Amino acid sequence: MKEILVTGGLGYIGSHTVVALAEAGFRPVIIDDLSNSRREVLDGIAQITGFRPAFYAYDLRRRHQVKEVFEAHPDLAGIIHFAASKYVGESVEKPLLYYENNICSLLNLLNEALAAGVHPFIFSSSCTVYGEPEQLPVTEDMPVQPATSPYGNTKQIDEEILRDTAAVEPLRVIALRYFNPIGAHPSALIGELPVGVPQNLVPFITQTAAGLRDELKIFGNDYPTPDGTAIRDYIHVMDLAEAHVTALNRLLEGRNKENFEVFNIGTGKGSSVMEVVKTFIEETGVDLPYRITGRRPGDVTAVWADTTRARKELGWTARRTMAQALRDAWQWEKKVRNIEK
Ligand SMILES: NC(=O)c1ccc[n+]([C@@H]2O[C@H](COP(=O)([O-])OP(=O)(O)OC[C@H]3O[C@@H](n4cnc5c(N)ncnc54)[C@H](O)[C@@H]3O)[C@@H](O)[C@H]2O)c1
Numbered sequence: 001m002k003e004i005l006v007t008g009g010l011g012y013i014g015s016h017t018v019v020a021l022a023e024a025g026f027r028p029v030i031i032d033d034l035s036n037s038r039r040e041v042l043d044g045i046a047q048i049t050g051f052r053p054a055f056y057a058y059d060l061r062r063r064h065q066v067k068e069v070f071e072a073h074p075d076l077a078g079i080i081h082f083a084a085s086k087y088v089g090e091s092v093e094k095p096l097l098y099y100e101n102n103i104c105s106l107l108n109l110l111n112e113a114l115a116a117g118v119h120p121f122i123f124s125s126s127c128t129v130y131g132e133p134e135q136l137p138v139t140e141d142m143p144v145q146p147a148t149s150p151y152g153n154t155k156q157i158d159e160e161i162l163r164d165t166a167a168v169e170p171l172r173v174i175a176l177r178y179f180n181p182i183g184a185h186p187s188a189l190i191g192e193l194p195v196g197v198p199q200n201l202v203p204f205i206t207q208t209a210a211g212l213r214d215e216l217k218i219f220g221n222d223y224p225t226p227d228g229t230a231i232r233d234y235i236h237v238m239d240l241a242e243a244h245v246t247a248l249n250r251l252l253e254g255r256n257k258e259n260f261e262v263f264n265i266g267t268g269k270g271s272s273v274m275e276v277v278k279t280f281i282e283e284t285g286v287d288l289p290y291r292i293t294g295r296r297p298g299d300v301t302a303v304w305a306d307t308t309r310a311r312k313e314l315g316w317t318a319r320r321t322m323a324q325a326l327r328d329a330w331q332w333e334k335k336v337r338n339i340e341k
Helices: 013-022 041-049 062-071 090-095 095-116 150-168 201-209 235-252 273-284 307-315 320-337
Strands: 003-007 027-031 054-056 076-081 120-126 172-178 180-182 216-219 234-236 259-267 292-293
Touching: 003 013, 003 062, 003 235, 013 027, 013 041, 013 076, 013 235, 027 062, 062 095, 076 095, 076 235, 076 320, 090 095, 095 150, 095 235, 095 259, 120 150, 120 235, 150 172, 150 259, 150 307, 172 235, 180 201, 180 235, 180 320, 201 216, 201 273, 201 320, 216 273, 235 307, 259 307
Parallel strands: 003 027, 003 076, 027 054, 076 120, 120 172, 172 259, 180 234, 216 292
Antiparallel strands: none
């Protein structure tokens, strides 16, 4: 069984990917400093998969800790790098934290990976690199727009670091540009647990439905979209997790066409905020008080993925619906809050 290093493997997307890796016959090895996750996530992973991955509560900014993990696992076959600070708003307040964490961590990891001869590398990028796209759906060839936050900038800089390094070193990289991951594992044993007030729509919806928040704020209904609310491409986190396994296999089997490749990972379908809210109410039967407020600075009008390249080249397509993701997110929220209904 091949060992795969998963940084940030106890976080939201990382934990679901660890499950998908274990189910595909890999042995994930996790580094996570617990800055935005909890140790108990490991129990959820073990319950789902029957396998408890090796776990290091290490900080990737400390190069000696990264080195120690490569030394303890000399047969690593590849790396999936999720660990990063991810809050757009916080990145505006604390730019140095974001540049340090998201860039130094990558540099340490790359240096140690190359020293250890581990070359397949999957990177968590984001559709935020496209900004407000000139054309929809957005393809991978569309221009990367100037970043509107330090967080967004770190993703662009990281992609450049990886592209430049893969041009001269034996590194083989796939950058996955995620659209909007939502939902949870259907077992409700792992899911998304944001710290503080959620920045994303679906955790805000489920927390409001659970009574933790008085009402859902909908940021703007005057966008030039059919119902006036912003449009995004919501992808079930398990579909996203499986995309990592598919991309990893492409690198492990040497099927990559270039040493730095980029894929959009979305469903190819845009849904408005209002559609998500209505679907949640329909699917769960739970009342959801909401109020329209002004637009939130930095939000784009609409973005959804052209998934042709992922389908043709990777052989991956999202299989789950937005409704299913909302049901799973709600099961998870109820489990976390001990709600019986
Ligand atoms: N969730 C999204 O909507 C989204 C969208 C696009 C891209 N991404 C990217 O995907 C990746 C995973 O996102 P997520 O939503 O799972 O976030 P998350 O915060 O749940 O997971 C990241 C994990 O990395 C850990 N971590 C952070 N800094 C670390 C360090 N220096 N050393 C070790 N561990 C560290 C955190 O404790 C956390 O468990 C991130 O790189 C994020 O930027 C997320």
